[in-house]
Amino acid sequence: MKSQKIVILGGGTAGWMAANMMAKSWADKAIEITVVESSSIGTIGVGEGSTPQFKGFMDYLGISEAEWMPACNATYKNGIRFIGWSTKPGFSSYFHPFPAQPDDYSAPAFFHNSFVRRKAIDVEGHPDHFFLATHLADLNKSPIAAESFPFEINYGYHFDSALLGQLLARKAAEFNVKHIDATITDVRKHLDGDIAALITSDGTEIAGDIFIDCSGFKSLLLQHTLGVGFESFESNLFNDAAVVIPTKQLDTIRSETQSVARQFGWSWHIPLTNRIGNGYVYSQRYCNADQAETELRAALGLLDSDVEARHIKMKVGQVKAHWSKNCIAIGLSQGFIEPLEATALHIVQETVQSFIECYQDADFTDGNRDKHNRALSERYQAIRDYIVAHYRVNSRTDTNYWLDNANNNNLSRSLYQILQTWVSGNNLSDELVRQNVEQYYPSVSWHCLLAGYGIYPEQAQLKSGNALANQHSIEKVNDFIRRCGLNFKDHRMELESFVANVHK
């Protein structure tokens, strides 16, 4: 291959993740990578919860938890607790756990019970009884098992996004990534429409062969310069703004994200070692920024506090092509599906990985561009459907926001069939396999969501079941999970051991 210049516009989390992954993957190739960012524009400054995928990212770069977690005030995440999304008795909250190997023992009981309960048989159908991650989060434990407990446990993280950006910038420099602090005010194109160079505010040209657009919601290169269209998800995801207010960390550091339903949306509560990140994601169609800020302040006990709130606008949807001409969009510039399941950085990682594979497999040409675009578009749609389901099956009646969400029939055919399968008592795992969407959200996640909202026949209709229906002893499952849980430390103690080890 001839030598190539890759120019990444944007030094937010997406830009630095892309720079590191490409630099590491192509360390032995004649590829020069430059990140251009504008310190006067800055980054979005949110995005502080991850999925388990993020561990793979850090492992790939060879960055240990002992190095990066203390540097980013990071904590562990066993999953997400959803509070107040359902009004069904007994289902006021549920936990969406990250998977763990011991679930192989307990998950079949949950699948069985949730299936039987949909047939109006009175068995335990709440997901919180069946998963190790749920138990660890309940007890504020870390997901790091003792040496004597040799089972794979998946977990995610919470971190300070600004500190993560700084750490990734330092790592990128070690991989010989170049860095330019400049504001791009213009773009020069070749006659065939490809991007030739970025032009800075002082007229300097930054030329390249491939341009990675990590410029955030404004999507300066892909959407603005190349005119690629945007498919909005506003007809089934109403939220388009957020207000963010930090609070002090408590003595107990939770090992979960909390997602609390509010009048016009929901709020996240993300524990870091030094603070809790809180944000209210809401729909401007139903409430204004002042109302949202007041509701969040009231919930946090900060009505009289002068702690500053930060307001953010969100553009929810995806671009019509993630790779066009010689430009690939990564991060907020390619789309965003609101932060409910903290999937954005996961998609960044998948996009970079897909680009690396597609580009390399086609001998560093755009031969696999359509493949990349198809894969990303399908991923966005599948993740959107899982998020939309959270709103569609809510049973709140306190505001028009929730009523309109529950009555919203702008559903994809895939989601419609998934919901139909559940309410008609058929096998949901089979349906997910039939649709080939299990790769995006596994069957356990769909079961936890629908069972967690209590989408079952009403309590009064339930009948007692026979021995076959009651084949799983809930006491045995609980005892198994409790004893597994003995192999994990308190979350705060686990995090403090990083600091203790550094000072040894």
Ligand SMILES: Cc1cc2nc3c(=O)[nH]c(=O)nc-3n(C[C@H](O)[C@H](O)[C@H](O)COP(=O)(O)OP(=O)(O)OC[C@H]3O[C@@H](n4cnc5c(N)ncnc54)[C@H](O)[C@@H]3O)c2cc1C
């Ligand atoms: C409310 C909210 C909550 C979120 N929560 C989560 C979460 O919990 N988990 C998760 O995974 N994701 C979350 N996200 C998404 C996450 O924040 C982003 O995916 C992530 O931060 C990556 O952003 P980015 O790098 O694409 O954009 P940005 O952070 O906006 O970075 C854009 C970069 O482009 C540069 N730039 C822009 N214009 C120019 C120019 N003209 N010249 C030079 N440089 C320029 C900027 O300086 C900056 O460096 C959330 C998003 C929102 C809005």
